[in-house]
Amino acid sequence: MANVTISRPDPDRLLRQLDTQALEQQLSQERLKVFLGYASGVGKSFRMFDEGRRRRERGQDVVVGAVQPNLSPEIESLIRMLEVIPPKKVSGGEAMDVEAILARRPQVCLADGAAYDNPPGSRNPKRWQDILELVSRGIVVITSLNLQHIEERREVVRHITGTEAEETVPLSFLYAANEIVIVDVPPELLLERAGGPDSAEAAEQRRQLSALREQALLLTAEVVDRQLEDYLHAHGIEPLWGTQERILVCLTPGLNAEVMIASARRNAQRFHGEWVVVYVRHSLLSEKDERELQRQAEVARHAGAHVEVLDGDDPVEALMDFARSHRVTQIFVSPRRRRHWWNSVVGGPVDRLIRAAEGMDVRVFPPS
Amino acid sequence: MTDVLPQTRGRLKVYLGYAAGVGKTFQMLADAHELKQRGVDVVIGYLEPHGRKDTIARAEGLELIPRKKVVYRATSFEEMDLEVILQRRPQVCVVDEFAHSNVPGSAHAKRWEDVLTLLDAGIDVLTTLNIQHLESLNDQVWQMSGVRVRETVPDWVMKQADEVVMVDLTPRALLNRLERGVVYPPEKARRALENFFQESTLVALRELALRQTAHEVEIRQVTPPEFEGATDPGAPGEAAAAPTPSGSRDRILVHLTEHPSTAMLIRRGRRVADYLQTECFGVYVLTVSDFAKLPREKREAIERHLNFARNLHLETHVLEGSDVVETLMTFARLHRITQIFVARPQYSRWPAFLGINLVHRIVAEARDMQVTIVAERRRERRN
Numbered sequence: 001m002a003n004v005t006i007s008r009p010d011p012d013r014l015l016r017q018l019d020t021q022a023l024e025q026q027l028s029q030e031r032l033k034v035f036l037g038y039a040s041g042v043g044k045s046f047r048m049f050d051e052g053r054r055r056r057e058r059g060q061d062v063v064v065g066a067v068q069p070n071l072s073p074e075i076e077s078l079i080r081m082l083e084v085i086p087p088k089k090v091s092g093g094e095a096m097d098v099e100a101i102l103a104r105r106p107q108v109c110l111a112d113g114a115a116y117d118n119p120p121g122s123r124n125p126k127r128w129q130d131i132l133e134l135v136s137r138g139i140v141v142i143t144s145l146n147l148q149h150i151e152e153r154r155e156v157v158r159h160i161t162g163t164e165a166e167e168t169v170p171l172s173f174l175y176a177a178n179e180i181v182i183v184d185v186p187p188e189l190l191l192e193r194a195g196g197p198d199s200a201e202a203a204e205q206r207r208q209l210s211a212l213r214e215q216a217l218l219l220t221a222e223v224v225d226r227q228l229e230d231y232l233h234a235h236g237i238e239p240l241w242g243t244q245e246r247i248l249v250c251l252t253p254g255l256n257a258e259v260m261i262a263s264a265r266r267n268a269q270r271f272h273g274e275w276v277v278v279y280v281r282h283s284l285l286s287e288k289d290e291r292e293l294q295r296q297a298e299v300a301r302h303a304g305a306h307v308e309v310l311d312g313d314d315p316v317e318a319l320m321d322f323a324r325s326h327r328v329t330q331i332f333v334s335p336r337r338r339r340h341w342w343n344s345v346v347g348g349p350v351d352r353l354i355r356a357a358e359g360m361d362v363r364v365f366p367p368s
Numbered sequence: 369m370t371d372v373l374p375q376t377r378g379r380l381k382v383y384l385g386y387a388a389g390v391g392k393t394f395q396m397l398a399d400a401h402e403l404k405q406r407g408v409d410v411v412i413g414y415l416e417p418h419g420r421k422d423t424i425a426r427a428e429g430l431e432l433i434p435r436k437k438v439v440y441r442a443t444s445f446e447e448m449d450l451e452v453i454l455q456r457r458p459q460v461c462v463v464d465e466f467a468h469s470n471v472p473g474s475a476h477a478k479r480w481e482d483v484l485t486l487l488d489a490g491i492d493v494l495t496t497l498n499i500q501h502l503e504s505l506n507d508q509v510w511q512m513s514g515v516r517v518r519e520t521v522p523d524w525v526m527k528q529a530d531e532v533v534m535v536d537l538t539p540r541a542l543l544n545r546l547e548r549g550v551v552y553p554p555e556k557a558r559r560a561l562e563n564f565f566q567e568s569t570l571v572a573l574r575e576l577a578l579r580q581t582a583h584e585v586e587i588r589q590v591t592p593p594e595f596e597g598a599t600d601p602g603a604p605g606e607a608a609a610a611p612t613p614s615g616s617r618d619r620i621l622v623h624l625t626e627h628p629s630t631a632m633l634i635r636r637g638r639r640v641a642d643y644l645q646t647e648c649f650g651v652y653v654l655t656v657s658d659f660a661k662l663p664r665e666k667r668e669a670i671e672r673h674l675n676f677a678r679n680l681h682l683e684t685h686v687l688e689g690s691d692v693v694e695t696l697m698t699f700a701r702l703h704r705i706t707q708i709f710v711a712r713p714q715y716s717r718w719p720a721f722l723g724i725n726l727v728h729r730i731v732a733e734a735r736d737m738q739v740t741i742v743a744e745r746r747r748e749r750r751n
Contacts, residue, residue, distance in 0.1 A: 033538070179541075184534040184581065186381075210589050217534065217582035224575045231568050239512075243575040263738075270643045272582065329743075335731075351728070354712065354741050359511075361636070362741045363707075364731050 032135050033179040034114065035144045038216035039209055041190045044144035044183045045071075045112050049078040051142060052110045056082060063106040065134070065141075066096040066127060068113045082110070093119025096130045101139070108140045115149035115167040128169045132176070145169060147216040160211045174223050182220040187213060218272055229327075242329040245273030249300070250319055252279070252349075253289040255334035256368035257296035261303050263365075264332055273329075277305040278322060280315035316352045323360060331357055334365040378487040381531040382466065383496045384584075386577040387564055389551030390537040392496040393417070393464055397426040400462050400494060404430065411458040413486070413493075414448035414479070416465050420550065430462070438471050445471040450482050453491070460492040467501035467519040480525050487528070499577040500564070502526060503680060504639040507632045507745040508576070513569045523642055524681045532584040534577060539570035583643070618644045621705040623696060623730075624652040624677060624684075626669040629711040629744060631676055636742050637709040638680045650677035650684040651699060653692045693729045700737060708737055712744040 033051075035044040045068065056062045064084040071079070085101050087094040095118040101109055111134075116127040124130050131141045148157045151168040158164045174180060187209035191202055225243060232239060249264045251257060261277065268275035277300040279293045297307045312318030323331060335350045354362050383392040393416070404410045411431045417423040433456065436449035447470050453461055463486070468479040476482050483493050500509040503520040510516050526532070537545075546557050546565060563569070622637035624630050634650060641648035652670055656662060662670070677684045689695030700708060713727045731739050 030540070179538040181538055182534060182536045182578065184536060186531045186533055188531075207589065210585055214582050214585040214589070217578050217585065220536075221575050221578035221582065224571060224578060228568065228571045228575060231571060235568070237568065243512075243572050244579060267644070270645075272579065330740075350731070354727070357741075357743065359743050359745065361743050364739045364741070366735045366737070 030140050030178065032131065032177040033140070033142045033181070034174060034177045035142070035181050035183055036147065036174075036216060036220060037144070037183045038147050038212040039190055040146060042183045042185050044146075045075055046078070047181070047183055048110055048112060048142050048144050049075055049082070052108065053078050053081050055108055061107040063101065063104060063109055065101050065109040066111040066113065066116070066130075068116070085109075088122075090119045091121045093122075095119060095122040096127060098123050098130050098133055101134060102137055106139060108142065109134055111141055111143045114143040114145045114173065115165070115169050117167045126167075126169070128173050132173070135176075145174075147212055147219065150174070150219070153215065153219065156215055157212065160215070161208050174219075175226060177223075178227070180220055180223050182216060184213070184217065221272075238324060239327065242327045245271035245330060246326060246328045247273065247275040247330045247332060248319070248323050248326070248328040249275065249277040249305070249332045250279065250353075251277060251293055251296045251300070252334060252336060253292050254336045254367055255296075255365065257299050259368075260332050260334060260365050261296075261300050261305065265303050265305070267330075275305060276326065276328075277307045278310050278319065280310045280312055280318045282311070282313045282315060282318075284313075316349055316356055319353065320356045323357070328360055330361045330363060332363050332365060334367050336367060376490045378490050378492040379530040380483065380487055380492070380528055381494050381533065382526065382529045383494070383535050384499060384532055384577055384581055385496070385535045385537075386499050386573040387542060387570060388418070388498065388560075389542055389545055390535050392498075392535045393423050394426055395533075395535050396462060396464070396494050396496055397423065397430070400430055400460070401426075403460055409459040411453065411456060411461055413453050413461040413463045414465070415462065416468075418552065422550070431458075438473055440471045440473055447471060447474050448479065448482055450475055450485060453486065454489055457489070458491060460494065461486055463493055463495045466495040466497040467521045469519050478521075480521050484525070484528070497521060497526075499573055499580055502580065504635045504642070505576060505580075506635055509573070511745050512572045513564050513566075515563050522680050523638060526584070527587070529584070530588075532581055534581040536574075536578075539567055539574060542570060543567065587645070618646045618707060619703065619705045620644075620646060620648045620707050620709060621696070621700055621703070622648065622650045622677070622682065622709045623711075624650050624670070624673050625711070626666045626673070627711060628669075629742075630669075630673045632745055633709055633711050633742050634673065634677050634680060634682065638682065640707075640709075640740075648682045649703065649705070650674070650682035651696060652684075652686050653695045654686055654688050655690055655692060657688070659686070692726060693733055696730065697733055700734070706737060708734055708739045709742055710739060712741050 035048050037044040049064075052062045052064065062082060064079055064082050066087065067079065067084075085097055085104060088097040088100070096111055111127065111131050114128045114131060118125055118127060118130070124133065131143055134141050146165075147153055148161070148165040149167055149169050150171055152171040154164050154168065187206050190209055191205055221244070228243060245268065247264045247268050249260055264275045264277070267273075277297065279297060281290070285293075297309075300307050308322070310318040310322055312321075319331070322328075331353065333350055333353060335348060350364060383396050385392040400410045400412070411433050412427060413433050414435065415423075415427055415432065417427065433449055433453055435446035436452070438445045438447050448463065463479065463483055466480050466483065470476060470479060470482070476485070483495060486493050499505065500513070500515070500517050501520050503522045506517060506520060542551075543565065545551050546560065549557065551557065552560055564573070618641075620637050620641045622633055624634070637648050637650075652674060659667065674684050674686070685699065687695050687699055696708070699705075708730060710727050710730055713725050727739075727741060
């Protein structure tokens with residue numbers, strides 16, 4: 001037993017390694033593909049085994065490494081067309097037979113249900129760790145996963161359904177996958193119709209499924225956005241567009257920070273986007289101004305913002321460098337109040353910012 | 369639309385994808401078969417198989433309504449035969465390519481108008497749409513792909529859908545399909561690879577489609593998620609306005625001009641308003657006493673923009689006033705506007721020493737409102 005534990009690759013290390021590989025090999029190298037669903041019954045396993053069948057028809061060497069209990073007749077007939085590596089019996093339970101699969105060395109292995117907990121005494125405690133091991137040995141793995149099993153989303157799911165999954169997979173597993181496919185169907189198809197279609201139970205079920213569905217779509221978008229980021233980075237592309245809203249709040253002395261921060265937070269939330277708060281520290285800043293900026297930054301942090309302090313004697317330049325490299329879509333600013341404060345607009349920092357902010361919206365807030 | 373009782377209106381389901389070839393039509397036909405098996409009366413009103421074997425095979429066994437021949441400029445075109453479908457009265461009608469523009473001389477200019485007619489007649493419709501055909505994303509899609517999509521569906525039409533389902537496929541799988549000649553014949557495939565089908569473009573479009581579907585799911589939820597703005601202190605101007613039913617206090621005004629960037633401004637304002645679930649006004653200020661006195665070109669551009677704004681369901685107003693900024697501000701205060709959307713100044717035409725232009729004055733005078741200077745979307749960075 002002890003030997004097995006020592007020789008087993010560390011999953012965290014595997015994840016890190018895969019992450020680096022992802023950057024180096026960009027998107028094109030096939031490794032791990034995940035079919036993600038928002039609830040059981042959306043048809044992830046079917047899609048997965050059907051892809052296995054099609055790949056086999058195209059001449060790829062495909063095996064089934066793991067199946068889940070209670071197979072539908074449709075899935076059973078798909079599996080019959082494929083070679084199955086039987087699971088290993090371990091202390092009364094079953095686990096994917098990683099050794100047998102490694103010995104068999106297929107091109108592609110189908111492993112249903114990535115969140116499955118292996119029985120005690122297995123090679124790895126979790127199926128997702130088995131999967132990473134296969135991937136690290138050069139086997140392409142296709143697997144399925146439900147939103148509720150993502151560790152970092154358990155809280156959100158519990159908020160929606162009131163229950164929490166015991167078996168979990170870290171979000172980094174999804175990031176390690178270079179392909180993620182969302183299996184999206186209307187909640188209507190999943191409703192069990194407890195108490196009839198118009199009952200309160202059905203309405204509640206529909207609400208929950210719909211909320212889970214939204215979360216699964218957003219999670220997939222996040223994973224896809226990271227893939228895009230990696231791709232752009234690897235190709236040295238600095239795009240003039242953003243796929244999601246990213247709001248940059250610029251703190252400046254004399255602005256109504258509370259209002260601007262609350263608004264940025266609300267907008268980011270409505271767009272399911274991101275927001276970041278910055279201020280520029282430069283040599284002309286008075287001590288009083290700097291203290292005020294620090295106070296504003298505290299307000300922002302309190303509201304849940306990520307705050308960054310930029311250095312640069314040209315504040316507009318520093319802001320724009322940051323905005324461009326972070327694919328910002330909206331900049332929130334406020335001109336400083338003067339006696340004839342609009343005089344400061346023309347040719348002032350806000351004006352310069354508007355000129356420089358190519359491809360970004362600039363939202364100007366009135367000074368306090 | 370209003371003369372039909374709500375319970376008799378058909379249900380609309382949209383299969384949303386991020387590119388041709390992801391499997392929207394295939395999925396739609398699979399669902400149509402399932403409906404037929406359950407005893408539902410399903411017909412295909414229009415199918416665009418693009419010569420794809422899988423798709424053609426999937427349509428077998430479903431009743432196909434023959435297309436209507438329409439002759440335009442001595443060329444024969446085939447369109448969906450709306451009249452025949454209305455007479456046939458199926459329970460469900462499959463209509464491929466929601467964004468299609470009908471050939472001139474058809475009953476409606478757009479296929480989505482045909483679909484609305486079917487819905488009004490109580491017929492359920494299944495249809496397909498790619499994300500790049502959604503009107504409010506037109507500028508973003510152009511930036512990403514270099515393609516200016518001409519056939520678009522206004523966002524309010526999308527809102528009519530009872531159900532939006534994302535048909536997903538990874539970009540690599542799609543590129544493989546394209547290379548294997550599954551999606552297009554070789555020559556078309558080669559051209560496709562040069563614009564929409566670049567990997568980064570596909571990934572970006574896919575993200576847009578996922579986010580849009582999430583948005584569509586969210587706005588259809590029975591209980592909308594708690595709107596935090598309702599308890600926030602509120603920005604200047606926001607406090608004065610009563611919350612709309614959605615809880616939003618934002619009210620958006622889009623300043624319409626004859627400048628070509630106005631279309632982009634309208635799309636952006638519309639999109640932000642949709643996400644904030646708030647009202648959106650489009651306002652043009654007429655500085656001469658009579659619209660007819662404007663040069664023809666300018667008049668036409670303004671009419672086009674007003675029309676476009678109305679098509680996207682902005683509440684449009686033409687105001688008279690010798691001072692554009694003053695007139696805008698008076699209107700905005702009266703209508704408790706919180707955000708004004710203006711186009712980015714045309715810097716190249718305004719040497720710095722000229723100083724104040726329209727945007728500067730609006731920013732300077734909107735002391736109780738926020739002013740959003742909307743990005744001039746372009747594909748390449750200026751030097």
